Amino acid sequence: MGRLFTIGLITAWYSSNIGVLLLNKFLLSNYGFRYPIFLTLCHMLACSVFSYVAVSWLKIAPLQGIRSRLQLVKISALGLIFCLSVVGGNVSLRYLPVSFNQAVGATTPFFTAVFAYLMTRKREGWITYLTLIPVVTGVIIASGGEPLFHLFGFIMCISATAARALKSVLQGILLYSEGEKLHSMNLLMYMAPVAVLFLLPAALIMEEGVIGITIALARDDLKFFFYLLFNSALAYFVNLTNFLITKHTSPLTLQVLGNAKGAVAVVISILIFRNPVSLTGMLGYTVTVFGVIFYNEAKKRSM
Template identity: 30%
Template sequence: MATKREDGDAEQGLISGEEKRADGGEDTAQRPGRIRRSIHPVFYIAAWIFLSNTTILFNKWLIDNRGFKYPATLTCWHLIFATISTQILARTTSLLDGRKTVKMTGRVYLRAIVPIGLLYSASLVCSNMVYLYLSVAFIQMLKSASPVIVLLTAWAWRVEQPSLKRFINVIVIVFGVALASVGEINFSFIGFLFQLGGTTAEAMRLIMIQILLSGEGQNMDPLVSLYYYAPVCAIMNIFIAGAAEAPTFEFGDIAKAGYGLLLLNAAVAFLLNVSSVFLIGKTSGLVMTLTGIFKSILLVVVSVLIWNTSISGLQFIGYGIALGGLTYYSLGWEQLVSITAGFTSWFKSIFGSQGSKTRVSPAARKALIAVLAVLTTLVLTSGFLYSTGLANTVIQLPSRNDSE
């Protein structure tokens, strides 16, 4: 939901507490009982992936399985919750201290925050509306074309100069998404338009942030931007929800969905924004890009297992082409070569011969092999059950009325 910084020089977050102890323990000897232990960046990566995918799956589940078919109202509730939460955090924690460096005037608010907030609102509403028409897996396939829309919008606004190399890369991604769309069994043109509208609104929002806020000398992290955008978006969504869903809205559907579940849903969506702040601060733009690509693949797999979504071979090939183009677009050839070399070196350090220098113990290698074996077995078993139709077996549980 929040803006992601793409700068590669973000803080790495690798606090040197453990490094100092490894150098001889001098720091420990001088300051007994005051050893600082930092949280490993893997924790922030895992938390962001979990909360991001949980938010998407939670929204889809509320709309499809709990009968809360009011995407605009759900988005409005998220933004109201975010408005209240950011105001509380600003007064009780240091997470929003970045707002003190923002020079917010009435001119900046009306010229930048309000229009960007309206585009943000449109992006969120469309992103939730699409769950009424398309599967989560197919939505993620369409989202792989987001950089294409952003690049085309940047060219249209003359923020970037067109280049033949990037244009060819764009064609590859579009071709992959087109194949995935052709292979989609339950294709909905209305859902496709909602996804396209949400992606376009998000692209325009990012470009306007680059033009307006950068021109005003502002620099906001995702949580600070939510602090300013959420009230504008909440007010805008109240009008959207009132016009689009008020005539068919039934208050009984709130109780049907569950007050606690709706509160939990908004809390998870807000925690996603908090986790993105920590992820940006503790890693780099490169790690964030790789994490986003991996998250997309993982979400497709999880959604297939939960909803038994059918993916055709053509769709699988198209998504693979789109992901390949997206990876090359995001990283470039030099980064890909560097990452491949680093992974190869890491792999050799774990599974190398006893004579090679390695910091991984034999017990750790055996544990890693065991984990990989278990994961491979689970994947193969799940694929077998799904292909034989056993995964489609529905267990009918007695309803509450039957038990009474």
Template identity: 30%
Template sequence: MGKGGALSDGVVKNIILSYTYVAIWIFLSFTVIVYNKYILDKKLYNWPFPISLTMIHMAFCSSLAFAAVRLFKLVEPVSLSRRVYLSSVVPIGALYSLSLWLSNSAYIYLSVSFIQMLKALMPVAVYSIGILFKKDGYKTSTMSNMLAISLGVAIAAYGEAKYDSWGVLLQLGAVVFEATRLVMIQILLTSKGINLNPITSLYYVAPSCLAFLAIPWVFVEYPVLRQQSSGFHFDFVIFGTNSLCAFALNLAVFLLVGKTSALTMNVAGVVKDWLLIAFSWSVIKDTVTPLNLFGYGLAFLGVGYYNHSKLLALKAKEAQKNMQSADEEAGKLLDERGGDGKGKKGDSQA
């Protein structure tokens, strides 16, 4: 085969790998969401302790990350001073703990399908908080897009058959804290040149997340668990496999973003949401109304347009960077030719 054939084979291989990463992430994300719902829902496994479940996840992830970094030396730790850790990593751990706590709590009150519809507000929250912290600039067109997404989610909420105000408040809080965490990662870590892979991220963030969760756990869930301790037997299979899925999901996120892009994950997230809505309706037998679907469809179009706009912006930025590189290269060639010409002129005069 010629060069063209080899190039085609490489392109096909990259496409297959990209779809594989997307499929792995969708499968693990889907599994963790449904598994958490199963454990927390009072009608299913009936263990409504979201802080405890999140703490089990963080303890498991911290242990595996510590073993990978310190015991088996599979990953090199990032050099962080105590000041940088306290000022940059700990705030992200606090935001992560609040996001996980509230999002897991929402599964007790809301259906899986409706929670996925509410998560469509994530771009709205990220953009709004980005403006607040001056990481994004205000654009009328983008804000109109955000309002369209918000309108779609509002319609979906209005059409929800089993609407619960407390559950909605919990999920909206989770979206706000998660969006703030994503923006703060850019401000506190990325802007300082600190890049954490999934293992080192869990190694540094998970322990602080666990410590923050312990504070509300002592006052909210520990007294209830202590009373129920005689009637509850810890199922290592259920909680072990659930924690393993959560750990694998963290690795899959890095794999997907690292090998493709964050934009690919956003698009894959939309596919995952539709799959979860279909699963929630057909298997879990959650009620999904036509108004639900209409509202989420509107939000879906808004999110799709937002992702498309980001893709065009990235392409334009990449094209501009390539043009600058080409101009710099041309400038260097001209300088070299000019230098050679002067040298030759000097030689002839001599």
């Protein structure tokens, strides 16, 4: 039963991760709903509601309160970076195929190592830094061989990846100390409403009339409403299943599954969206994935 439960969790994590990615691409690119900030706002609203229900009512994690005004400021800073990373990723999906988006996203370890050194002066072993070479080289190769390369989409994808890495480093600095350590589900419960506060005025100003357009689309096509609702719920379940897999297995298992998830997402997206992929692009992505695997292995051995 324990093994079946773990397999079920992994299946749910893969489904929610890949599902939200493909649905984002479908809505923002194929469906023509060109409002990535509002889409991110819907995600954060769902995370706010579901997080509160999961922690306060279902007791999935012990409820923790905010201990000080300083801690609230730190959570707000993390919330801002978090929503910037999600918005950047969603914007990039308007212009880039999922396969290339995943290739760029795989460079997260590179940015994490850079920010960790700049902000904490934490040095890794030379072998760990050496493994980052194929991580970056692979993306350079993939960029040169991407038939649907778009410079603005590429910049937004790189920015989102860097913001995601910065969030993880800041989270370690700001909230993992003994006095301020927050459970990951509590952190999401507090960060998501902060992200909503940042995203709401941004959507209203930068995507003028988006609420009226969304309501009109939902009236004309009821499927659009269910797409948006399901997509927002999946955005929360990505975080929930992430936490549950870490709890019932280990962070290392999650890393290994994450490496494989990227490859699976690439294959599924190519089959669904039929975007052209060159041999050079696939070679670049493969080099990056192997670089990430070697990086994780080097990190494990240095602990």
